[in-house]
Amino acid sequence: MSRVILLLGCMVVHACLWAQEAKPFALVIHGGAGTIKKGSISPADEALYKQGLQKALDAGYAVLDKGGPAIDAVQAAIVMLENDSMFNAGKGAVYAANGKIELDASLMDGRNLEAGAVAGVTNVKNPVTAARLVMEKSGHVLLAREGAEEFAKMNGCEMADQSYFWTEKTRRSYKQDKENRKKKTYLEQPGNTDEKYGTVGAVALDKQGNLAAGTSTGGMTNKKYGRIGDSPLIGAGTYADNNSCAVSCTGWGEYFIRLGMAKAIADRVELLNMPVDDAAIQMIHHKLQNMGATGGVIAIDKHGNISLQFNTTGMHRAWKKSTGERGVELYKEN
DSSP states (O other): OHHHHHHHHHHHHHHHHHHHHHSOOEEEEEEEEESOOTTSSOHHHHHHHHHHHHHHHHHHHHHHHTTOOHHHHHHHHHHHHHTOTTSSSSTTOOOOTTSOOOEEEEEEETTTTEEEEEEEESSBSOHHHHHHHIIIIISSSEEEHHHHHHHHHHTTOOBOOHHHHOOHHHHHHHHHHHHHHTTSOGGGOGGGHHHHSOOEEEEEEOTTSOEEEEEEEOOSTTOOTTOOOSTTSBTTTEEEOTTSEEEEEEEOHHHHHHHTHHHHHHHHHHHSOOOHHHHHHIIIIIIIHHTTOOEEEEEEETTSOEEEEESSSEEEEEEEETTSOEEEEEEOOO
């Protein structure tokens, strides 16, 4: 009898372990949406964008594959994108009107709705790391400018001089935009289109069934008067709740703030039992588009279903699921 009980016990343990291993997990990342058409990017730059996305995807997915938490995977992926000068977050971020680079970032943990964010920081190498520290050590959700910088430094964040973030590409864009301003109103400048949307972000579901989301950006080229967009605002640019989904946004921030974009998608999933992709479609292709604005979102629900919706001509994006589904794309599918 004891042998039978032992055998049954082993079978239960193995079944539990199998069930744990069988739980789906996935990571989705984006590197910004905008006027991104085939042929508008050189083959060399196209390869660099895809390489950067793949490296970030690999870094975040490795955390999930080892059983790590979704919040760690999101942070790992975004740090890689912040360190890649091809994207508008961290190194390679665009210039504000005052000639400085001002960075925003946020993180949210779907397990407990804990969140942290920084806005307008100028000397934090990886703003998403500072956002994580705000979440865990400050007792607040959002810290801005000098206060955020001092907090980041006090808590061990790597700091960087403004020259670290500069690139020739962003310098040229800044100067060109200055010239464009003399001819047209700020929001009508064709040359500013891509810079509105060069945000990076990630959403993840881990093996324990927890969700997380994060977003990081340098904002708009020539942004002025201390402008802060949706990226560091919980509910607008970033949201995660285990009861619904995790969302990271990229787009015309003023409209994403007005719509409460990320929370609106999550509410549709939780309260209306709407599939996550349908919720994203409704918000991006109807609500946002009807306001005359553009952008995109990435999202993942508690079952591992993902959504990558945008109403621009392209969105840098990549995804990998434990089911084997994966991809790296830049443009709108035909």
